[in-house]
């Protein structure tokens with residue numbers, strides 16, 4: 001008995017820890033499959049040994065995504081989860097159980113299980129009034145402002161035959177293409193990557209700035225309507241109607257009458273889903289009729305009228321040969337597993353990400369271990385677990401290194417971050433090369449060389465920082481292998497042209513941590529030359545739209561470093577642009593000086609971004625929420641009724657686009 005108690009407690013601890021990694025850190029350490037297995041094992045043990053019941057057991061709640069920065073709202077109907085299974089046999093059990101229980105004919109609706117962030121939308125008189133995350137199932141975060149930026153979610157419904165008040169639930173998704181692009185940008189900016197599109201979409205929904213949410217290109221699928229007086233008894237028929245009201249409803253949904261049809265649907269989509277633009281992780285089966293649903297009822301956690309069949313994530317098992325530690329341009333050290341080559345979703349995988357120290361430790365990883373590798377569509381395959389039973393016991397334990405693999409400097413780990421970094425930015429070879437590669441890249445200085453040439457310059461001792469590029473002479477190049485007169489001419493020309501690259505791109509090229517293209521643009525707009533930026537205080541920096549504590553600290557740290565000051569001096573002497581050009585400044589006015597605008601709704605004469613730029617160009621400020629500082633609300637079509645009400649109550653002047661343009 002004591003053994004059972006220990007087993008139950010160990011499982012609870014493990015599951016609590018995985019939940020924390022998943023929901024709080026957005027860094028899942030095990031696959032969903034393994035997680036579900038462990039949770040089920042715990043549920044089984046708890047059912048068998050009720051004497052060990054504990055209201056704090058992880059089986060007693062659904063993981064919460066509540067964030068204290070949002071207003072929490074109670075769900076009108078709790079957001080339950082679905083019973084899930086990986087076995088076709090259990091699908092058959094579900095079917096037979098339902099048949100017996102209903103004792104009449106029934107239709108099953110097969111839907112894809114979309115893998116994003118669940119959302120509940122409320123519509124009143126055809127208008128979107130609220131969007132709430134799942135939260136803990138009972139109450140969630142009000143993320144309406146962010147959801148309003150998602151183009152596939154109607155703000156105003158089409159037609160007329162929708163109920164006066166209803167809720168529709170579904171999934172907010174980040175398509176693979178947007179996800180890969182976002183991670184590429186984050187990698188370039190030295191930021192941590194999202195593990196999968198699900199984390200990326202829930203992370204994006206929780207951003208404080210709706211404009212950033214809009215730029216992330218989220219999408220949606222809706223799959224469940226709730227409310228009084230829905231037009232049909234059939235769930236499928238209601239969804240069809242919802243499509244006509246303007247919702248994005250999947251057209252892969254199918255009504256099935258037999259178990260065979262259900263299996264055919266599952267088997268078809270298990271392969272075909274790889275061609276879809278968004279992530280799916282299974283199939284959901286629902287009894288179509290609302291009357292029959294009511295008959296079957298709910299347990300405390302999930303409806304008895306539905307079940308999710310989850311696809312096995314494509315995974316392979318292979319041996320870990322060694323671990324490399326790579327140093328990126330900002331000094332972040334990433335562990336990479338070198339694997340015995342293995343075939344996975346049609347490609348040969350030899351290397352996979354090991355994320356960070358905590359994850360390596362949680363696997364108790366040893367060289368020679370048989371590891372599970374998954375490639376759920378992401379660019380980088382990842383290790384999701386270790387087959388402990390297959391351990392040979394001969395391999396060495398994998399420990400995260402304590403000194404830089406390139407320059408031996410002791411590594412640093414900030415208490416709040418999972419990653420280690422090498423602080424020797426000025427002298428560490430991979431950081432220097434990475435910085436130069438970033439500096440010459442297309443969106444930065446657009447100097448016509450690639451990684452191989454940077455390596456060649458570095459090995460020849462020609463470059464130790466980005467300013468050295470401007471000292472390279474035509475004759476230096478002719479001494480290098482593979483260089484001729486023509487290529488040397490091109491390089492010299494490209495260096496000369498880079499002197500015309502505008503200030504905002506030069507700022508981006510400097511590679512200041514967390515200063516990507518957009519942030520560099522905002523900094524340049526707020527501080528018109530490098531001297532102003534150097535002199536900016538923390539308070540002045542965070543007063544700039546979208547610049548928070550993390551970026552402000554990084555900028556201050558960058559300019560406090562004398563090596564960086566010397567570098568900028570040299571670049572200035574070479575003639576790079578370190579100020580916004582006069583002619584651009586000339587288009588600016590102070591007409592809106594001291595005025596703060598909140599833009600809301602959709603516009604017909606200019607886009608929102610154009611209005612934002614006009615406000616800034618003319619000395620005004622943009623803000624995303626109405627407060628005592630707001631001078632005007634620039635209101636377009638479909639402005640949220642809550643915002644409208646708030647502006648009216650606070651006596652803030654509401655203007656339309658024509659009135660705004662006439663102010664200029």
Ligand code: IVH
Pocket residue numbers: 080081082111112113114115117118119170171223224284303306308
């Ligand atoms: S129906 C009461 N349908 O899976 C049933 N859920 O584990 C409500 N999901 O929280 C959910 N695709 O986030 C339903 N076609 C689909 C789904 C789906 C994905 C998610 C949803 C839910 C979770 C259940």
